[in-house]
Amino acid sequence: MDFKPFLEGLQSDLKKARTDIPNIVKRVNYSIRQCHYVLSIFKKAVLANEFESIEKEIEFFKNVKTIPATLLIYNSQIRSFESEFPKANIETQRKFIKKRLNRINRFYRNHHDFIEYIESGRTHFDEQYFTRKYLNVFPLGSPHFYFHDPDFSTPKDILLSEYKAFDSFVGYLQNRMIDRSKVYVDKPGELTSKINLQWTASKSALIELVYALHYNRVVNNGNAGIKDIALAFQQILHFDLGDFYKTFNEIKSRKISRTKFLDDLASGLQSHMESTEE
Known part of the structure; x- marks a missing residue:
């Protein structure tokens, strides 16, 4: 089975949902349903057909299934967070976010060797980690059964998905640390925009x-780090950049x-300037 069209379709649907469904809870609920749908298709295909080789099975459970599974876990974490997020003062909200970050840090510590x-x-343990024949030998790597089925799971595929999802969820929590939808001021009477x-x-x-x-040194006289600039854009533009280091490496390989x-930015601005001079 060619899984690529389903993955591309899922990613396109979720990207479109970011603009079509402004309500975060409704959006993540929609995203979760789409992820479950794709995973159910994958499960039927896997149960109906044998893998051609151990390498094919590893590839599926390590690099294919983990894409919708990661998105499922990421959106499930957001839904859980938003449903429990306190509506009280900012300090209470910050404490709540820090508790979630501490929980993720515990996950990283508990699974340090695997990470x-x-x-x-x-890759020397890939056969044990990402094939089903070792499911009775190795304990499941995660206690959270987001999509667990012994015929459709390996000892570590859900753990890998969880790790990738938490990597993105950390960025989400950092963005929520300060709600940039409002600008709070210290002095009474000042404008709140x-x-x-x-x-x-x-x-x-x-x-x-x-x-x-960053590399043109135009923010803070060149003293602002890439992560600082990325986080600022994430907060102001309400957009999750995910693993931007990895994406930049992909950009470099173009x-x-x-x-x-x-x-395109320079070309568009130049065209506008030329059109307004006519």
């Missing part, structure tokens, strides 16, 4: 801009234009 295995790019800006171009486009600002968005 190091993944991040280092090692609302900012409602949403980035609607691609993630790689915004990352091009972040790196361009064969045509590695600065496509910046080139």
Whole structure:
């Protein structure tokens, strides 16, 4: 079975939902349903057909199933967070967010060896971690059965999805640390304004801009780090950049234009200037 069209369709649906469904709870509920739907299709295909080889099974459970599973867990975490998020004062909200961050840090500590295995790019345990025949040998890596079925799970595929989801969820929590939809002031009587800006171009486009600002040293006289600039854009534009270091490496590997968005920006501005001079 060719899984690629389903993955591309899912990612397109969720991207469209970010603009079509402004309510965060409704959006994540929709996203969760779409992820479950794709996973159910994958499950039927896997149960109906044998993998051609161990390598094919590893590839599926390590790199294919983990895409919708990661999105499912990420959106499930957001739904849980938003449903319990306190409506009281800002300090209470910040404490609540910090507790969630501490919970994720515990997850990282508890699974340090596995995370190091993944991040280092090692593969010598892949057969034990990402094939079903070792399910009775290795304990399940995660106690959360987001989509658990012994015929459709390996010892570590859900744990890997959880790790990837938490990596993105940390960024979400950092954005919520300060609600940028409102600008709070210390002095009574000062203007309280609302900012409602949403980035609607691609993630790689915004990352091009972040790196361009950093390496041209135009923020804080060049003393602002890439992460600081990225976080600021995430907060102001209500957009999750995810693993922007990884995306930047993908941008660098482009064969045509590695600065496509910046080139388009310059071209668009130039065209506007020329049209207004006529």
